[in-house]
Amino acid sequence: xxxxxxxxxxxxxxxxxxxxxxxxxxxxxxxxxxxxxxxxxxxxxxxxxxxxxxxxxxxxxxxxxxxxxxxxxxxxxxxxxxxxxxxxxxxxxxxxxxxxxxxxxxxxxxxxxxxxxxxxxxxxxxxxxxxxxxxxxxxxxxxxxxxxxxxxxxxxxxxxxxxxxxxxxxxxxxxxxxxxxxxxxxxxxxxxxxxxxxxxxxxxxxxxxxxxxxxxxxxxxxxxxxxxxxxxxxxxxxxxxxxxxxxxxxxxxxxxxxxxxxxxxxxxxxxxxxxxxxxxxxxxxxxxxxxxxxxxxxxxxxxxxxxxxxxxxxxxxxxxxxxxxxxxxxxxxxxxxxxxxxxxxxxxxxxxxxxxxxxxxxxxxxxxxxxxxxxxxxxxxxxxxxxxxxxxxxxxxxxxxxxxxxxxxxxxxxxxxxxxxxxxxxxxxxxxxxxxxxxxxxxxxxxxxxxxxxxxxxxxxxxxxxxxxxxxxxxxxxxxxxxxxxxxxxxxxxxxxxxxxxxxxxxxxxxxxxxxxxxxxxxxxxxxxxxxxxxxxxxxxxxxxxxxxxxxxxxxxxxxxxxxxxxxxxxxxxxxxxxxxxxxxxxxxxxxxxxxxxxxxxxxxxxxxxxxxxxxxxxxxxxxxxxxxxxxxxxxxxxxxxxxxxxxxxxxxxxxxxxxxxxxxxxxxxxxxxxxxxxxxxxxxxxxxxxxxxxxxxxxxxxxxxxxxxxxxxxxxxxxxxxxxxxxxxxxxxxxxxxxxxxxxxxxxxxxxxxxxxxxxxxxxxxxxxxxxxxxxxxxxxxxxxxxxxxxxxxxxxxxxxxxxxxxxxxxxxxxxxxxxxxxxxxxxxxxxxxxxxxxxxxx
Numbered sequence: 102x103x104x105x106x107x108x109x110x111x112x113x114x115x116x117x118x119x120x121x122x123x124x125x126x127x128x129x130x131x132x133x134x135x136x137x138x139x140x141x142x143x144x145x146x147x148x149x150x151x152x153x154x155x156x157x158x159x160x161x162x163x164x165x166x167x168x169x170x171x172x173x174x175x176x177x178x179x180x181x182x183x184x185x186x187x188x189x190x191x192x193x194x195x196x197x198x199x200x201x202x203x204x205x206x207x208x209x210x211x212x213x214x215x216x217x218x219x220x221x222x223x224x225x226x227x228x229x230x231x232x233x234x235x236x237x238x239x240x241x242x243x244x245x246x247x248x249x250x251x252x253x254x255x256x257x258x259x260x261x262x263x264x265x266x267x268x269x270x271x272x273x274x275x276x277x278x279x280x281x282x283x284x285x286x287x288x289x290x291x292x293x294x295x296x297x298x299x300x301x302x303x304x305x306x307x308x309x310x311x312x313x314x315x316x317x318x319x320x321x322x323x324x325x326x327x328x329x330x331x332x333x334x335x336x337x338x339x340x341x342x343x344x345x346x347x348x349x350x351x352x353x354x355x356x357x358x359x360x361x362x363x364x365x366x367x368x369x370x371x372x373x374x375x376x377x378x379x380x381x382x383x384x385x386x387x388x389x390x391x392x393x394x395x396x397x398x399x400x401x402x403x404x405x406x407x408x409x410x411x412x413x414x415x416x417x418x419x420x421x422x423x424x425x426x427x428x429x430x431x432x433x434x435x436x437x438x439x440x441x442x443x444x445x446x447x448x449x450x451x452x453x454x455x456x457x458x459x460x461x462x463x464x465x466x467x468x469x470x471x472x473x474x475x476x477x478x479x480x481x482x483x484x485x486x487x488x489x490x491x492x493x494x495x496x497x498x499x500x501x502x503x504x505x506x507x508x509x510x511x512x513x514x515x516x517x518x519x520x521x522x523x524x525x526x527x528x529x530x531x532x533x534x535x536x537x538x539x540x541x542x543x544x545x546x547x548x549x550x551x552x553x554x555x556x557x558x559x560x561x562x563x564x565x566x567x568x569x570x571x572x573x574x575x576x577x578x579x580x581x582x583x584x585x586x587x588x589x590x591x592x593x594x595x596x597x598x599x600x601x602x603x604x605x606x607x608x609x610x611x612x613x614x615x616x617x618x619x620x621x622x623x624x625x626x627x628x629x630x631x632x633x634x635x636x637x638x639x640x641x642x643x644x645x646x647x648x649x650x651x652x653x654x655x656x657x658x659x660x661x662x663x664x665x666x667x668x669x670x671x672x673x674x675x676x677x678x679x680x681x682x683x684x685x686x687x688x689x690x691x692x693x694x695x696x697x698x699x700x701x702x703x704x705x706x707x708x709x710x711x712x713x714x715x716x717x718x719x720x721x722x723x724x725x726x727x728x729x730x731x732x733x734x735x736x737x738x739x740x741x742x743x744x745x746x747x748x749x750x751x752x753x754x755x756x757x758x759x760x761x762x763x764x765x766x767x768x769x770x771x772x773x774x775x776x777x778x779x780x781x782x783x784x785x786x787x788x789x790x791x792x793x794x795x796x797x798x799x800x801x802x803x804x805x806x807x808x809x810x811x812x813x814x815x816x817x818x819x820x821x822x823x824x825x826x827x828x829x830x831x832x833x834x835x836x837x838x839x840x841x842x843x844x845x846x847x848x849x850x851x852x853x854x855x856x857x858x859x860x861x862x863x864x865x866x867x868x869x870x871x872x873x874x875x876x877x878x879x880x881x882x883x884x885x886x887x888x889x890x891x892x893x894x895x896x897x898x899x900x901x902x903x904x905x906x907x908x909x910x911x912x913x914x915x916x917x918x919x920x921x922x923x924x925x926x927x928x929x930x931x932x933x934x935x936x937x938x939x940x941x942x943x944x945x
Contacts, residue, residue: 152184184223233740235267370636372779375430380776418447464862537677605685617830
């Protein structure tokens, strides 16, 4: 019989939270690590493997003597730090920059406390893995990746050990394991079964140890493995590390098959379950990365110290929420509430930092003219942004005369939106911008609080100054757009939109004479679902059991709380020089929703806002967007890349945008979201997944989930939830060149605030500018080490290109060439004034 190498890697997968709260997870981490340390000290040749900063940090905090024992064992080679990330996150929904931070925090921790840097990344338990990980791994010092899910039935791989290729051509070795835990006393049985089931694998890697809730190795299993080694002289059975396994693979020098794709999918419902977690996760990502850009500008200009420790604390909160049972929504309700608290903690830290930085960057702005209000808008992006800016401010006093104070926002000519002629002139040669006053957040029935919406072009990476000119009118300007013939029709230079007042749906979205949606679009669909939050047994959600329809006049009035006996369910609620807003109120079953359409006077991008009051069980809510071409393809943004998505109705996962691509007509409809990850696509129709009503942690065992028949059990996502989408259409190449920046701007929204500057201080130069229209910046921050600035760029379309990065505030620039989907990290040393290209973790 051939001699086979069998590496048995003992580990203990311990979910910090899942069916238990974090305190129990911390207690189990301490107990498991203590037991493992005792076995390492008493059994020669035994090596324990473990990863994840969060668990080691709990041990360091709650049992420091044990932590020191582990440090000694690591130094002696008896305890192996594997993986080296902060924790095992979901591996589809975090953005590329978030994965970088998971790795950066993990590597820094294990270098500081143990002096090690693992070369194999470990994610046993996550439910799928984006192809964008390959480049991130390769540029972070990893050469191999170890994972478990999905299995061969859900993700066809050429072999269990293979070469994994990323979007940019980066490569690492990959290996799919045969489940990560073993039952107590079952390690020998697992080894025997793996040898029988996978005779082609040589070397064979068999992880063992009680998992999920800790436990790890046992004396019983160690004795059984030792006995088995004595019985099988034809096998080389060794307690090993992941690095030793991959070293043995490389030593064989055999050609391994190539896999150039993602590692998906499994647990398709997890792209949608617990929507608050997903939305708040996206919001915290956006807030951290935007605030870093602002803080870097203030630091470079000498206005404020860089808040390194505060940003790191917020980043740890974000990393915790990305755990693979938190972000996917598969944990119990107390864990959901804990995760929201943790993210709120990070959001509050960043909110205070952002305000502090904003005020510092406002230094040097001139005083506002008497009787005027200044609105300052900081654009954190290194490119100009044209957007509808929304801001509220207070008049100097209450207007009790019965008249209406109108507002016109003025700005420099460069701020005029594309195609605008600048109808009027403000003071100091400023141009009037398209402006309207909309209903403010409060309900004080006075002409006092003002909410303005204005269209402006914002200069890159700097503070933009606007002033408000106030005019007293006899009354508020009336709305002129009304329904006729069962339709509300909106037209602009490039848009023709029809909203059906009988259905509340989009019957036409026509851009430059071409229909981008079919009639009846934006329909909220109710889909049959199950109590299983993972959806382990179901990969698509297609059976429609209902459609939301407009409420009757009396029901609409009661729902909206207007006091009048009736209210049209579909009506115009805002109209001005910037946009028109149409509102529809609808219902189905025990649920209702408010759907608003934001229709721009300038440009072709429309917005859809939904406020849903969801009270269903075993149902899913999707938003239907049918397009005219049934043969279209579906595409979406992933971590540091974009990819074709399945178009057979299977649930798919993407990040900030998806797109329907008509190859026949070379057209694309792009759909930007604010924290919605799941969708499906079939025969030209995209269905965006908004809500599920599964039970908490309802795991199917041997068949469909069976809920307790004798009591109430809470369901996820009951109550009020909000969503926003932005749709645009046009030539496919034009849309794909623009959508990544548009999605970034809608997620990292420029900060607007009414502010009365003192006139003191000095104006600062822009922090960063990019010369092209496409290349993205995922981070501008102070370097982890030294007095240097980090700028991370990536190419989002898959086409090689060159750009010029300018740092006007530092009087330097750098030409950057990028392959398709390539990520580059540049370091500018403020002392030596030298540029260096570094790895993602900022190593030279």
